[in-house]
Amino acid sequence: MAVGIYFATTTGKTEDIAERLHGLLSGVNSPKDLADISDVSEFNDLDGIICGIPTWNTGADSERSGTAWDSMLEDIGGLSLGGKKVAIFGLGDSSTYTENFCDAMEELHSYFKKAGATMVGYVGKGSYTFEESKSVVGDSFCGLPLDEDSESDLTDERLENWSKQLKGELGF
Template identity: 60%
Template structure:
């Protein structure tokens, strides 16, 4: 089984968090920069994936990542990922962008769900302070929000708890 952590990053924070997550998963995950992909079909070649995305483009209706993810978000629903486990991790700033906290997670969540993926890794909103986020789906974050701008001291704990949770949800595919 192969687990791939896909990431895209503008100022390096999402890349750093993706690397820390890979370490936490004990070296069982490959890291891949979305910039290096040639088409959305590249997502079909892995058994399970974690997709790490920052939010930029504040207030826009779509293409909120402002990274290479925006190139693929409209094509992902057209591929077939039937039953493949997919988790989303988002970087954002819950203080300066409290009305749009980690909005880009929801775009990837919806796109991969439309491709038939088995979406895992949702997180309770408790413990986060923000006004609004498109990434709250049915009362939970659709992935793991990380705030390296104003809550960097919470990142290790959030990543560790999520990694443990994913290992259960992905039922052995991470070990």
């Protein structure tokens, strides 16, 4: 079972979380910065993909992240990822950007779905304080939102719970 962690970052917080998650998930490949990857076709070689994406383009419908993910979205949507499992974590600020909390997760989620991947790692919204988020799908977030700006004290627990959830859902 090959599982990779991919992230993009502007100020380093998503990279830090990717490293911390890697420490909790033995057997998963070391995190890779999307900015160092020219071609997303390497996703074809994996059974599971964990993606970290921050939100910078507040209120935008498209290219919400403002990172290297934005220019990869169409390529991801064009892959054939049937049978592969994908989980997304997002970095945002639920206090300052409470009406757009972690909006970028859902955009990435939609392109992986388009590629036929099975999306896992959904998280209930109960323990978060925010007004609106495009990343709420049904009753849940379509991934794990993390807030290193306003709620960093909750990150360890959120990461531990999610890593346990992923071990079950990704099956390793």
